[in-house]
Amino acid sequence: MGSSTSLVPKSVTAAINAHGFGYFGCPHTFGQVGYRLKRTEQYIRVKPDNSSVVTDGVKHSMNPFCEIAVEEAVKLKEKKLIKEVVAVSCGPQQVQETIRTALAMGADRGIHVEVTGKDYETLGPLQVSKIMAALAKKEEAQLVILGKQAIDDDCNQTGQMTAALLDWPQGTFASELSLEGDKIKVVREIDGGLETIKINTPAVVTADLRLNTPRYATLPNIMKAKKKKIANVKPADLGVDITSRLEVLRVDEPPQRQAGMKVETVDDLVGKLKEAGMV
Amino acid sequence: PQLTLSSSVNSPIRVPGCRGLSQLAELPDTHQLLRQTCRDYADRELNPIAARLDKEHSYPAKQIQELGAMGVMAIEVPEELGGAGMDYLAYSLAMEEISRGCASTGVVVSVNNSLYIGPILKFGSEEQKQQWITPFTTGEKVGCFALSEPGNGSDAGAASTTARQDGDEWVLNGTKAWITNSWDASATVVFATTDKKLKHKGISAFLVPMPHPGLSLGKKEDKLGIKASSTANIILEDCRVPLGNMLGPRGAGFKIAMQTLDSGRIGIAAQALGIAQASLDCAADYAHKRTAFGSPIGKLQAIQFKLADMAVAIESARLLTWKASLLRDAKKPFTKEAAMAKLAASEAATFCSHQAIQVLGGMGYVADMPAERHYRDARITEIYEGTSEIQRLVIAGQLLKEYQS
Numbered sequence: 001m002g003s004s005t006s007l008v009p010k011s012v013t014a015a016i017n018a019h020g021f022g023y024f025g026c027p028h029t030f031g032q033v034g035y036r037l038k039r040t041e042q043y044i045r046v047k048p049d050n051s052s053v054v055t056d057g058v059k060h061s062m063n064p065f066c067e068i069a070v071e072e073a074v075k076l077k078e079k080k081l082i083k084e085v086v087a088v089s090c091g092p093q094q095v096q097e098t099i100r101t102a103l104a105m106g107a108d109r110g111i112h113v114e115v116t117g118k119d120y121e122t123l124g125p126l127q128v129s130k131i132m133a134a135l136a137k138k139e140e141a142q143l144v145i146l147g148k149q150a151i152d153d154d155c156n157q158t159g160q161m162t163a164a165l166l167d168w169p170q171g172t173f174a175s176e177l178s179l180e181g182d183k184i185k186v187v188r189e190i191d192g193g194l195e196t197i198k199i200n201t202p203a204v205v206t207a208d209l210r211l212n213t214p215r216y217a218t219l220p221n222i223m224k225a226k227k228k229k230i231a232n233v234k235p236a237d238l239g240v241d242i243t244s245r246l247e248v249l250r251v252d253e254p255p256q257r258q259a260g261m262k263v264e265t266v267d268d269l270v271g272k273l274k275e276a277g278m279v
Numbered sequence: 280p281q282l283t284l285s286s287s288v289n290s291p292i293r294v295p296g297c298r299g300l301s302q303l304a305e306l307p308d309t310h311q312l313l314r315q316t317c318r319d320y321a322d323r324e325l326n327p328i329a330a331r332l333d334k335e336h337s338y339p340a341k342q343i344q345e346l347g348a349m350g351v352m353a354i355e356v357p358e359e360l361g362g363a364g365m366d367y368l369a370y371s372l373a374m375e376e377i378s379r380g381c382a383s384t385g386v387v388v389s390v391n392n393s394l395y396i397g398p399i400l401k402f403g404s405e406e407q408k409q410q411w412i413t414p415f416t417t418g419e420k421v422g423c424f425a426l427s428e429p430g431n432g433s434d435a436g437a438a439s440t441t442a443r444q445d446g447d448e449w450v451l452n453g454t455k456a457w458i459t460n461s462w463d464a465s466a467t468v469v470f471a472t473t474d475k476k477l478k479h480k481g482i483s484a485f486l487v488p489m490p491h492p493g494l495s496l497g498k499k500e501d502k503l504g505i506k507a508s509s510t511a512n513i514i515l516e517d518c519r520v521p522l523g524n525m526l527g528p529r530g531a532g533f534k535i536a537m538q539t540l541d542s543g544r545i546g547i548a549a550q551a552l553g554i555a556q557a558s559l560d561c562a563a564d565y566a567h568k569r570t571a572f573g574s575p576i577g578k579l580q581a582i583q584f585k586l587a588d589m590a591v592a593i594e595s596a597r598l599l600t601w602k603a604s605l606l607r608d609a610k611k612p613f614t615k616e617a618a619m620a621k622l623a624a625s626e627a628a629t630f631c632s633h634q635a636i637q638v639l640g641g642m643g644y645v646a647d648m649p650a651e652r653h654y655r656d657a658r659i660t661e662i663y664e665g666t667s668e669i670q671r672l673v674i675a676g677q678l679l680k681e682y683q684s
Contacts, residue, residue, distance in 0.1 A: 217316045218349045219365055
């Protein structure tokens with residue numbers, strides 16, 4: 001309801017943990033909640049100088065694929081297959097809200113990696129995956145779960161880069177996840193259908209849409225989340241250099257959809273297509 | 280003669296011993312998260328089905344169960360009894376967001392929380408709480424509150440439903456009217472008199488399971504709004520319950536009812552806020568899109584004034600509702616504030632939904648847009664749980680007491 005679109009703060013969460021597995025992370029990024037896309041014509045606006053999108057005053061919320069990642073982690077914990085779930089997010093003060101939501105869904109503790117201002121604007125998958133890799137090592141995580149991509153930039157890179165930096169196996173686009181001994185079986189959604197792989201732990205998994213249906217936080221858990229700890233770290237504390245290697249030259253809105261035209265006969269249609277240089 | 284004001288008249292918004300003005304300006308983190316969670320639920324699960332529920336008069340059983348799982352059906356109930364263990368401010372926030380998605384679902388939630396669980400939590404024995412509250416926290420079972428009768432609504436003291444003792448049982452006889460949730464409930468709090476001569480002091484409260492021999496339901500009322508919640512008469516014909524089913528002391532029924540309604544008013548105020556806010560959302564959205572005379576109608580002063588008036592009505596009623604909740608949470612007297620909240624919010628709901636239709640013009644009159652449903656849903660908020668006229672009497676009564684020297 002309401003007129004503002006929903007954007008998500010750029011951040012990544014990683015989970016880590018003892019005995020077995022820990023985990024999850026969700027990249028948060030700017031994007032629109034699917035519901036709004038369907039219902040309204042209000043889109044994210046590009047700044048007048050075409051440098052980026054307007055984020056001031058726009059509501060942010062957890063990236064949907066991240067919600068799925070959190071849910072999967074909490075489910076694993078409920079099945080007693082993992083001991084602890086840690087939620088990680090990178091960004092300014094506001095991401096604490098998102099971490100709290102994860103805590104209310106059942107994560108045990110949070111880590112807020114503080115990135116603000118210009119650094120935050122240029123924070124991309126490479127920087128985030130470096131942070132995730134550093135944290136995964138520091139916390140001795142056995143499993144890192146992230147959303148497959150963030151709905152603002154649609155990069156679909158952070159999970160893969162994190163695995164590469166750690167030299168860990170990766171199970172991306174997971175629509176099913178199960179633990180078999182010290183291996184993880186992942187059913188992946190691929191272009192041709194479904195692919196099942198078994199990977200060693202420690203590993204990185206990225207969550208796809210059909211992995212699960214995220215729960216709503218229950219009121220008692222919202223109360224309990226208040227007492228759970230969120231630690232604060234800076235990228236420098238982890239020895240990570242977050243300077244961007246990319247420079248965004250320009251952001252433009254998609255072209256306005258033009259009206260179509262009706263033609264009387266097939267010949268007319270072919271004629272118009274030829275005129276437009278399409279055939 | 281000089282008018283002397285008692286100290287409470289000048290009492291600041293700051294409520295000693297609790298959180299105070301800052302809470303009205305910015306909610307605590309937990310409450311913000313709760314509000315967002317309920318809003319997300321309402322947007323995703325209630326809003327898309329509200330029109331269908333209204334059209335088909337169908338009870339949202341699945342949604343009530345989901346809300347139960349979230350803890351919304353028993354917000355104030357302590358965790359040991361199966362509830363969410365939160366406060367009335369949380370309840371007001373949850374109620375507003377739920378009602379913004381679907382007003383019918385909102386009233387089911389409100390009646391369960393305030394009118395059914397409320398009195399049992401306050402006046403019930405430990406055993407009664409276990410038996411009559413815990414199963415009603417999950418959304419699988421809901422309760423109802425049977426006070427009004429065909430012969431008396433506002434005049435609650437004139438109850439004619441009787442309870443007579445027969446051995447180790449109470450035998451109840453009479454008819455209760457306008458009972459929300461009746462067709463979907465598994466238990467009810469019934470008010471009956473054991474001695475008509477004592478007038479309102481002869482009324483007691485009883486817990487009756489549903490279904491139960493001797494208890495039958497009248498036809499479902501075909502209402503103007505909140506159609507997805509069932510409303511019907513409850514008919515008691517030699518309905519027998521054990522002596523242990525009396526709630527609270529004998530003769531305390533009227534007091535129990537009045538105190539219960541004080542809190543229930545906060546819930547209904549929140550429901551009205553949800554309806555009012557949904558109307559404003561609808562109108563403001565339309566004002567951006569609809570063009571007339573070459574521009575969006577939101578550029579026209581006539582429309583702007585309407586939207587501004589709607590926003591002011593809602594925000595003031597909302598602050599009153601939060602204040603009443605904060606007072607109750609701090610265990611301070613809140614009767615006057617609760618009545619003010621309910622009065623302000625229900626009148627805001629009828630005003631906003633009326634103006635929303637006006638902003639939408641012809642589109643406001645058809646079922647394609649939710650404005651007409653909000654208009655129909657809003658109307659009852661000025662009537663149930665104390666009519667606007669009764670609220671004025673309550674407020675005036677409290678006010679005049681404050682001015683007494």
